[in-house]
Amino acid sequence: HTSPSIFVRFPLRDAKAADVLGLSAADAASAYIVIWTTTPWTLPDNMAVAVHPDHDYAVVRHDGAHYVLAAALVESSAKTFGWENCEVVSTVPGAKLEGLVATHPFYDRPSPVVLADYVVLDSGTGCVHTAPGHGREDYETGLRYGLEILSPLNDEGRFLDSVPFFAGLTVFEANPKVIEKLREVGNLLAERK
């Protein structure tokens, strides 16, 4: 199978967002934090978005919306997203983003911004999709922040009935379905095959 790599926006509908991001209330209403992952099937179990406390994060305006991602990765990301006109409107240290509450890209539940020192800037967006039920670092971050540790798969590696949209699918079957769902709700920024 192929391993898709996708860029996903999480809405930042948090009353604190304007203040933290240096935006007007109206602009903050269209704020998002952007993650990158090569395991789309783990997104149903996302519980947080991790940023590095010491990295700088840019707030980028594009087409009327505002996107938070590592300042060092704005140029490469804009290229990947096909953004021709975008502008960095402010920059904040990752530490300031802690406690902002994003919203899961296709479930109606919170995904808080948390800090982690393993977040690197060699690829992606500098904002790490965190699924504590999948992966050691994510698990440890989950413990530190008291996040729910979700891994709702049966012995055959199929999603349990409790998982909206993806019940019964194997992780390989779920990958394209997750991408389809993200596209449907408008939160898929790019897909690289």
Ligand code: VAL
């Ligand atoms: N954090 C990883 C990722 O971004 C997994 C383990 C969820 O794909």
